[in-house]
Amino acid sequence: MTTTSSPPFVLPTAQAQTSIDRAAILHSGNAGVIVERVGQLRAEFRSEARQFARELSEYLNTNYAGIITVFVYEETFGTKDRLHWLMHLKSLHAYETLIEMGSRDAGWRDIIMRQRIDPARGGGTWDRMFLDGELHETVLIPSAFGMYGTSDETPDSVRTTDGAATFTVPTAQLQTDVPVEDQLNSATCGILMHRTGELRYEFRAEGRAFARALCESWNRALAGHATIYLYEEAFGRSDRIHHFIHLKSLSSYYTLMGVRAMSDPATREVFTRQWIPEEKGGGGWERMFVQSSLSDLSLTPQHWGMYATKTER
Incomplete structure (x- = not known):
């Protein structure tokens, strides 16, 4: 008797949501601005709403390539029927x-x-x-x-235009020395953790x-498994920072746990360093954050077939 088995299901990454050439995709690594739009669906229209979200995203992707790329994500663990659009823009000029x-x-x-x-x-x-x-947006800039006193000198990204200083924001993929081709981003990751x-x-x-030091330490240690970028909230609560932790798959979280647990000197040094100068009382990273303000959210790229959406494609 011959038995057959189905091949294991491989979760499509977000880049599979669009038909545009992959070289034209804007993502968390090469975008100048990311607008995260979150909306809570009515359960009775969960299928129709997802189809609308995907159709609108693809219209923008194909008709405004090079200006914006939009991907749709589900909350992996969290509130059901809450959709997240990540709108990757070339710059704030593109938003205009x-x-x-409209x-x-x-x-x-x-x-x-x-x-x-x-x-x-x-x-x-x-x-x-x-x-x-229930529709709300958060604007993120790499x-x-x-910015905010992190350099004693004027960075090269500052230009003078019409007598005023203008800041040219480097994209997030420039935050690390890991080669771009080895980085994961919002288009290629299996799971996106938003911290x-x-x-x-x-x-x-x-x-x-x-x-930033933590990002670079983890990027080097987790190359091929995860890539972490840091963003500022442009319009919203001051001094709230955002990490996008791009995991190759959900099980890559175990690799992230392994890096936390291992005794690698470079990784451990970031956590044990006294970051706060003595004139401010001294101390490590744990003094820097408002208590209980650190939170994680896991996002899965939306794909056809989820929640009774159409299966053709």
Whole structure:
């Protein structure tokens, strides 16, 4: 008797959500700005809402390539039916292009205004699919030395234009010396962990220096398994920093645990170093953060077939 078995399921990465050439994709490593939009779906319209989210994202990806790339994620562990869009923009200038799109792009308006809910279920457009007041956005910009007192000298990224100093933000993939081709990002990772923490104001510079050192230590130790980038919250709570921890797969979390547990001198030194100068009372990284402000959220790239969405593709 012959038995057959199905091949193991491999979770598609976010780059599989779009048809554009991979070289044209903007992601967490090469984007100048990331807008994270979060919305809570109504359970009764969970399938229609996901199809709307993916259709709108792909419209932006294909019609505004080089300006924006949008991926959709589910919360791996957390609140069910809460969607996360990561909108990767070339710069804040690109966002102005999207504002113009809202009033002039007929294709975009068609997607927004289309009747998506079966008349037997009351009919309606996308707005019926989400809970009122539950759509919110966070704007993230890659962290760069020179911001918030992290450098004693004016960095090379500062330019003078029309008599005013302008800061050119380096992309996140430049935060590490790991080769770009060996880095994971929001397009290629299997799981994206979003870690947030709020720094105490008096240690805002030391906290950022620690966060960057921790990223680089882990990036070197976890090459091929995980890549970590650091971002600032542009419009929101001051001194709240964001780490994107890109894992190759969910089981890569065990590798992350291994790095935490091993006695590698370079990794341990980052955690044991006295980051705070004596004139501020001295101390390690644990004094820098507001108590209980560190939190993690795990995101999985959305894929067809989840929650009764269509399976063709």
